[in-house]
Amino acid sequence: MSRKYFGTDGIRGTVGQTPITPDFVLRLAHAVGRVLKQSQKRPLVLIGKDTRISGYMLESALESGFNSAGVDVVLLGPLPTPGVAYLTRTQRASLGVVISASHNPFEDNGIKFFSAQGSKLDDAWELEVEAMLGQNPAWAAASDLGKARRLDDAAGRYVEFCKSCFPAHLTLKGLKIVVDAAHGAAYQVAPAVLHELGAEVIRIGCSPDGVNINHEVGATHPEALARAVLAHGADYGVALDGDADRLQMIDRAGRVFNGDELLFVMARDRLDRGDPLAGVVGTLMTNLAVEQALRARGLDFARAKVGDRYVLEELERRQWVLGGEGSGHLLALDKHSTGDGLISALQVLQALVRSGRSLSELLSGVDLFPQTLINVRLQPGQQWQEAGLLQKLMPQVQAELGDTGRILIRASGTEPVVRVMVEARDAALAQKSAERLAAALAPA
Numbered sequence: 001m002s003r004k005y006f007g008t009d010g011i012r013g014t015v016g017q018t019p020i021t022p023d024f025v026l027r028l029a030h031a032v033g034r035v036l037k038q039s040q041k042r043p044l045v046l047i048g049k050d051t052r053i054s055g056y057m058l059e060s061a062l063e064s065g066f067n068s069a070g071v072d073v074v075l076l077g078p079l080p081t082p083g084v085a086y087l088t089r090t091q092r093a094s095l096g097v098v099i100s101a102s103h104n105p106f107e108d109n110g111i112k113f114f115s116a117q118g119s120k121l122d123d124a125w126e127l128e129v130e131a132m133l134g135q136n137p138a139w140a141a142a143s144d145l146g147k148a149r150r151l152d153d154a155a156g157r158y159v160e161f162c163k164s165c166f167p168a169h170l171t172l173k174g175l176k177i178v179v180d181a182a183h184g185a186a187y188q189v190a191p192a193v194l195h196e197l198g199a200e201v202i203r204i205g206c207s208p209d210g211v212n213i214n215h216e217v218g219a220t221h222p223e224a225l226a227r228a229v230l231a232h233g234a235d236y237g238v239a240l241d242g243d244a245d246r247l248q249m250i251d252r253a254g255r256v257f258n259g260d261e262l263l264f265v266m267a268r269d270r271l272d273r274g275d276p277l278a279g280v281v282g283t284l285m286t287n288l289a290v291e292q293a294l295r296a297r298g299l300d301f302a303r304a305k306v307g308d309r310y311v312l313e314e315l316e317r318r319q320w321v322l323g324g325e326g327s328g329h330l331l332a333l334d335k336h337s338t339g340d341g342l343i344s345a346l347q348v349l350q351a352l353v354r355s356g357r358s359l360s361e362l363l364s365g366v367d368l369f370p371q372t373l374i375n376v377r378l379q380p381g382q383q384w385q386e387a388g389l390l391q392k393l394m395p396q397v398q399a400e401l402g403d404t405g406r407i408l409i410r411a412s413g414t415e416p417v418v419r420v421m422v423e424a425r426d427a428a429l430a431q432k433s434a435e436r437l438a439a440a441l442a443p444a
Helices: 022-037 054-068 081-090 123-133 154-164 189-196 223-232 259-273 288-296 308-318 341-355 388-404 427-441
Strands: 011-014 044-049 072-078 095-099 108-114 148-150 176-180 200-204 236-240 247-251 279-283 300-304 322-324 330-332 371-377 405-411 417-424
Touching: 022 044, 022 054, 022 095, 022 108, 022 123, 044 054, 044 081, 054 072, 054 095, 054 108, 072 081, 072 154, 081 095, 081 108, 081 154, 081 341, 154 189, 154 341, 176 189, 176 223, 189 200, 189 236, 189 341, 200 223, 223 236, 223 247, 236 341, 247 259, 247 341, 259 279, 259 288, 259 322, 259 330, 259 341, 279 288, 279 308, 288 300, 300 308, 308 322, 308 330, 330 341, 371 427, 388 405, 388 417, 388 427, 405 427, 417 427
Parallel strands: 044 072, 044 095, 072 148, 176 200, 176 236, 279 300, 279 322
Antiparallel strands: 011 108, 095 108, 236 247, 322 330, 371 417, 405 417
């Protein structure tokens, strides 16, 4: 059975269009509440959000929907997605809910959920919720309605948790770090964590106004951070996205380091410390050079479907702790139950402080294969898999790439686009091949 509303990271779309409307979100919360009440007498749900102006509206709708099903609610206010996951676990809540569209522009928003253990929920749970959405509502009696309250120190609790993930015998003193929070959920906590660990912190992308989230800043626009690092003579830059579960980093030369490279640094640091590490999970998009470098160090490597939830599932299946995506979703399950951009940054920073080496030095010998990624926007109802020209071109292009290149074409789970990726040792060949395939997909 396929999901109607849920994508790879919850439910997402344009505000004011189904399903991101207050009436649907109220129905969604009511349905989720009824699913929870099948196994719990009085469920408790935490709700956090990023800084989008639409978050106020959707927060109210969620609160009403849960209360109408007899579910109690705790409002956390603006807080990174992984912060909501952490508090869901420590507050012994039944469920965590995040109002965010992550790296998307402010016109979009979304709803995603965390289990009581602070991890992403599986497809089966989402299908159960969608089935409940198809039923008539069952409003709780007045005496059974849920209650709502606010947790005033949510951000402070998450700051302390992040600091606890950095070794107590190490410090960031002497480092100048530029933090770019994408005008999003980490605009307060990210600078606070790095400052309290000793760094001199310079802020950009930390002045949200409800509509500037992710606009030319953050992990999806690291060039803004690169300019700031160079302008301030900083040692490093840390770029998060709107809900702070993605990470990109910049060195003092202004070079951008993506999630694939940072994942390798995290793995290398554990090996250098002598920590047991059986393997690392990437995705179908993970750069081939990183896989080869990890295997050269004796580590096994596995690829999951694109999406941090699938990386998590593969990690849990193999009982490994490290995984991630080039986009910057990085998981360190020995630190947190979900991907966390800020904690991942601390993992990389501790490797730099402990080793006394730069990011470039820790990545010596890891030369990424050029990848070209083109997003092709779909027309409503377009069946891209049936494009005859694409089916004819793919084997031809793969033959031209040979054993040192690969093609990946997949539909986005968060946007109405098809992502065409070509990886090859030769950058010009990767670009040319991707453009040919994208042209075959483009609507007439």
